[in-house]
Amino acid sequence: MSLRHGILGLLAERPRSGYDLTRAFDSSLADVWPASHSQIYPELARLTADGLIEQVGEGPRGRKVFATTDAGDAEVVRWLRDDPPNRAVRDESLLRGFFLWLLPTDEARSQLETEAAWHRAEVARYEAVVADGSIDWTATPAARTQRIMIESGIRVRRALAEWAKWSVDRMEHDP
Amino acid sequence: MSLRHGILGLLAERPRSGYDLTRAFDSSLADVWPASHSQIYPELARLTADGLIEQVGEGPRGRKVFATTDAGDAEVVRWLRDDPPNRAVRDESLLRGFFLWLLPTDEARSQLETEAAWHRAEVARYEAVVADGSIDWTATPAARTQRIMIESGIRVRRALAEWAKWSVDRMEHDP
DNA sequence: GCCTCCATGTAATTGGTTACATGATTCT
DNA sequence: AGAATCATGTAACCAATTACATGGAGGC
Secondary structure (H helix, E strand, O other), X not given: OHHHHHHHHHHHHOOEEHHHHHHHHHOOOOOOOOOOHHHHXXXXXXXXXXXXXXXXXXXXXXXXXXXXXXXXXHHHHHHXXXXXXXXXXXXXXXXXXXXXXXXXHHHHHHHHHHHHHHXXXXXXXXXXXXXXXXXXXXXXXXXXXXHHHHHHHHHHHHHHHHHHHHHHHHHHHOO | OHHHHHHHHHHHHOOEEHHHHHHHHHOOOOOOOOOOHHHHHHXXXXXXXXXXXXXXEEOHHHOEEEEEOHHHHHHXXXXXXXXXXOOOOEOHHHHHHOOHHXXXXXXXXXXXXXXXXXXXXXXXXXXXXXXXXXXXXOOOHHHHHHHHXXXXXXXXXXXXXXXXXXXXXXXXXXX
């Protein structure tokens, strides 16, 4: 139940509304665990019913702000400590890769070049976030951790960009 | 509909049974698109009903061998050409990373060391497959493509192993 | 005779996506 | 006045996991 724990983890940092959570799952967490508001709002209701979070405030337009309860904080930590990570990863781009031999060589090559370009653009996007002067990545434990997680994104994308280029070169002299 | 196209792609290479497909989704494709037999058998029925595959043989223990039809072959190619890849990736290990600041530093460090070790072991596993003398990676277009896809696994895992080590070092002098 | 692997399927539940539905506030 | 953004929710559908269920063939 990763969505559940993702929400708990975000609320353990600071109180947020469903809308705030939706934006977090759509920006910083989008590359590891995307989630939409239609999933988040019902889960907030369940987490409240289970006593792991509670509403701690309200705002304009019916905004409801939630925070973790002590039980909720304990549950995230328990999850991190005791639940073994589910290492199943689903990546449609790479699945397609397995079947590229079904296309004419030049089309396959062109698709891999598109992949390389996409990953390079992602690296640039991450690097721009890191270089953003308005963020102090040493300010809090959460910020330091976030800096580390951005680094994982940079390195994975860079590896995939270089891999895609390597594949194109390899196909060049071995069609 | 990635499962559907994954099955079509595998059957485009050569005829297989549901059991064969299950093993493929559990070995070579496991790292990009895991799928279990309980998903595969109903999908084979749907693909048959849609005229994209057909049963071309049978074997002991009720084994049914399927192959793509011309329409099926055309559909995989159409998918590769026209459907933009869904780039949403879900990785629970990395999601957990975002919340490691909730653990005492030494526990967080130890978790990252476990990650590094796991990724290094995966790299070794892939490298053993590549080094397996009984496989000729230049024999067919499909084999050449598979070699390229294994390389993506090696490079991504290596990047993550090195990232995890980098994170531990970073936490060392900046707790 | 027993164990392992091969081989196929269904059912119940959970998780996730897409579409539907509504409305307040703020900015220009 | 109109557009963009903030803000919440539900419903229908599709995809995936886990559990249930069964049995044949081959090796030892």
